[in-house]
Amino acid sequence: MIKMKNYLKITLFILITVQPIFIEAQTSKLTKTQWLEDLNYVVLNLKEHHPHIYYRISEADFNYEIDLAKEEIKNSKSDLEAFMALKRVVARVQDGHTQVWDNGFLGIENLRFPIRVDKFTDGVFITVIRKDYQKYLGAKLLKINNIPIDKVLEKTTEKTNIDKEEWRNNKSL
Numbered sequence: 491m492i493k494m495k496n497y498l499k500i501t502l503f504i505l506i507t508v509q510p511i512f513i514e515a516q517t518s519k520l521t522k523t524q525w526l527e528d529l530n531y532v533v534l535n536l537k538e539h540h541p542h543i544y545y546r547i548s549e550a551d552f553n554y555e556i557d558l559a560k561e562e563i564k565n566s567k568s569d570l571e572a573f574m575a576l577k578r579v580v581a582r583v584q585d586g587h588t589q590v591w592d593n594g595f596l597g598i599e600n601l602r603f604p605i606r607v608d609k610f611t612d613g614v615f616i617t618v619i620r621k622d623y624q625k626y627l628g629a630k631l632l633k634i635n636n637i638p639i640d641k642v643l644e645k646t647t648e649k650t651n652i653d654k655e656e657w658r659n660n661k662s663l
């Protein structure tokens with residue numbers, strides 16, 4: 491196990507090299523019109539049934555996210571790209587109980603990274619990792635693909651749901 495003081499810069503090339511190949515290789519099962527209908531259905535249900543949809547995002551910002559998603563869907567090259575545009579709209583509500591799941595349609599239900607990272611007051615560390623990479627457990631992440639870790643976390647929150655601000659940061663290891 492690497493000690494915390496031995497900071498490690500880890501490059502996860504999968505974020506840039508493997509994911510785009512996966513997206514390009516996938517064939518579409520739904521038309522762009524069907525994806526836009528799904529987006530409209532999700533938005534309508536969110537607005538009608540979510541008890542506090544505008545608690546963490548203004549109505550104007552939410553509507554802007556919807557417009558962006560519509561453009562992304564119109565320009566999407568695969569179902570996965572369309573799904574991620576829809577997922578980002580739902581994630582912008584920032585409610586951990588309100589999410590969009592694949593459920594097998596896209597075949598990504600098992601697409602997971604072999605690590606888990608958590609943000610603490612003193613940095614971002616690997617807290618769970620596959621057994622064959624245990625030597626990296628506890629390593630501090632500074633960059634991923636030469637992108638500073640704070641920018642990476644900022645990007646990932648666009649498509650993830652977090653219920654409470656304090657859950658974003660752990661207090662200690």
